[in-house]
Amino acid sequence: MLTKTLPSRLSSNCFLTSSSFFLPKITSSPHKHLNSCRYISTSSPEQSSGGRKEEIVIVGGGIAGLATALALHRVGIRSLVLEQSDSLRTEGASISLFKNGWRVLDMLGVGNELRRHFLDIQGYCFFLSFFLVLEKVAHQLHRVTIKTLEGKELQSINFKDGDPSQEMRAVERSILLKTLADHLPPNTLQFSSKLAKIEQDDGTGETKLHLTNGSQLSSKIVIGCDGIWSPIARWMGFSETKYSGHSCYRGLALYPNGHPYQPITVQYYAKGMRGGFMPVSPTKVFWFFNYNNPSPGPKVTDPTVLKRQALDLLKNWPSEMLELVELSLDDTVSEAMLQDRWLWPVITPPVYKGGVVLAGDAWHPMTPNLGQGGCCALEDAVVLAKKLSNAIKSKQGSIEDALRSYENERWARVFPMTVKANLAGKIQHSKSLVVCYIRDSYMVPKQGKPGKLLEHTNFTCEPL
């Protein structure tokens, strides 16, 4: 059975989307126009001998997949999301969402609902040293200081300085995903639906999806939101992702009676490592550290082992960090090998092939050094939905035109971001004493106004 019964929280929603639009036939070549031939009616999924037929299938129910489904829903287009797991992902504790992410969440109509859960972070506090010593976090709200460990004040940073529109919150991934999913129409999200094989039918122009449970679907448009290991990206000719040489531990510490921290991101820079923490809510604090790890071992999932490894790596760090690791909820502690893939012009395949297109990490996996992978996945969602809506509902050009326009607009944004995030990591986690000295003495202290520092969070797009 293809469709797993959805949890009641999802099926209780109203069905708001008009599904009575028409999609053109899609040719199998990315270079042909996609809407040149016949049209089919799409009022409900059809059954045929080849399996179920859909208009738009999104593979992957992560940030990109759910946000894209919701953006399509907001413009009146129905889609089906296939997620391989039997529930929404909780791994990954929290991610920082900056103003570009919040702008998209507002466009999707879920911004204020999410803001209720998460504290508004006021700014950064950096501690710089080759060798960290115990140092109490001392700072004033709204006036964030960068100090050397000897106490020399280097600079004050407040996110709103130079850019009052900046907004940053540490968002629990599980709450973000649940909120997006809760706003989808019933039967949009199918769990336990793992894509095994994808192929294009040159005759119909449709894409066939074979699932591991033996069922098949065909769809006019397939949006690959299947994350960093995307089988769809591989099928489209994208290379494997590249390990950046850095790993990251992260988790969520629970203080049932409230934590003592101000709503500020504290970051420590050390030789070969960078880490820190920020409050998520009055009772939860997100912590992380990235470190230079040229030869990562096998993936560890046992939280007791992960905590022990994290504490070992942090043994000379401030006591706050150690306490945060110890107080972490087991199921929030994880280690990730940081990967990316650069979208070289000409060499890298186009983001679409026939009616198949990528979004989020499936297209542009990036290291998390700028906190932008999830934000960019959200941006992809609204831009892609708008382009498809222009083609499908407003009949402004073909679907191929829409996908090409999506590629052009998003490539110019995500390729530089991927490179910048990678280079930032090289400097932030360098083991070279010279690089650490330059970083700690010049780069971090003199990085200027937050408006400039977070310039990459500026994002504009057409309203949905």
Ligand SMILES: Cc1cc2nc3c(=O)[nH]c(=O)nc-3n(C[C@H](O)[C@H](O)[C@H](O)COP(=O)(O)OP(=O)(O)OC[C@H]3O[C@@H](n4cnc5c(N)ncnc54)[C@H](O)[C@@H]3O)c2cc1C
């Ligand atoms: C350590 C770390 C810290 C990060 N911090 C930040 C941050 O602070 N801010 C930020 O914006 N971003 C951050 N990111 C990046 C962010 O997590 C990703 O960019 C984001 O999760 C991408 O979302 P996605 O939906 O594209 O992919 P994913 O979240 O990976 O979702 C992909 C989904 O596809 C499903 N799937 C995969 N294969 C199949 C299949 N064959 N069939 C069906 N379903 C399938 C998966 O189960 C999953 O649910 C961080 C990443 C890491 C590793």
